[in-house]
Amino acid sequence: MFADGFLKDTIMDAVRSLARVPTPRFSAGSLGQNLLRYAIVLLLLVNARSWPFTWHFRVFRPVISLRFQWYLLQLRLLFKSKRVKQRVKAKWLGDLCPVGLDPLELVHTWKSWASPDDSDFNLHLSNSCYAKSLDCVRLEAALKCFPTLFRAGGWMALGATHYNFLREIPILSPYEVRVRIAAWDNKWVYIVARYVTHPRKKSKKNHGPKALAANGSANDDIQTSVTPPKDENTHIGGAPYPVLHTPSDPLDPDAKSDPSTPTPSTVVGSTDDRAHTVASALRRTSQVHVEPDGATLNCVIVNALCFKIGRITIPPALALAVEGFTAPGTGSEPASYSVRNPPPFWEKVQELKGEDPMDLRKLQAMYAGGWRAVPESERWWEQALAGLEERRRAGMEVVGALRQGMEGVRSL
Structure with missing residues (x-):
């Protein structure tokens, strides 16, 4: 009897102990709340580049970086003499x-x-995001090309933007924006931005005709085929995502332009002729969407900008020459100009800047209209760029026709 009672009490204690063990409880409400929290966190992470002020940081990051470097330089020169400070800052x-x-x-x-x-x-990359990213590129390139202009209180105003979409950029694909100056006149400077993507590495193994450069000539260093892949879900520009839309023009390396189509160097006449020149030029370049280095050309953007100080327009040639831009030397041994070996006109620029690198009042007066008092025969900034005149005119025939063509659309 004693053994039976003891065994019974032991079993009852074990049962009561198990009853006190907490058991997980799940409900539809708590599970839904957890999923909602995870979804919100995931949504925030996916859209991290669109958080408030992130775009502003991306645009002004070059300015912040330059400011930070400048403050560090001033900190290092804190206990130096005035003459040493001027020399180091000027350098x-x-x-x-x-x-x-x-x-x-x-x-x-x-x-x-x-x-x-x-x-x-x-x-694929939204059309509006081409302009969004171009804002970042434009300011970064402007700071590297025209630092003196901004230090003197100048700025660059955007007058027009023209887009030519060639191929889509698939989601998650890396891409590059290559910006360069195409031409300038007495008021406007024209910037061309080329959006490109690089082909996947395995696409280089394709056996096909060699890729053609932008000018239509074969490039021995490029192994990427320009013929469309047989698989319609493969994009030659990189990411393995389906191409949901066809490109604006067929990617046909054998396509030839109409011999009757006038070239930019032969077009003279009305706005309609110039507009036709631009259309034919864009058509020829869009037939082969391959850059000389093998990258796929996705989009071409043309910006028309002008240099300003206050509300006064600065001639582009003057702004370019003050920064030190010039034509390469001519002769059997072309001169290689640099800060250590400046071009001949650099003394004129140094006179405008003065000895104190922080005092640019003389340069500001020149920008604000002082250049008009200089006789045309003595305008050194135009002579500094005289070696580029032929190429500048060739570029102006294309981008200038584009501007005139768009101005003619206003009357439609």
């Missing part, structure tokens, strides 16, 4: 200027990727 600011470079050859590259918040429902 630091002079190194920022693109002295001796060819403005028509300089290319600034900016890299990014097609994030989900920048893509549309077709799973």
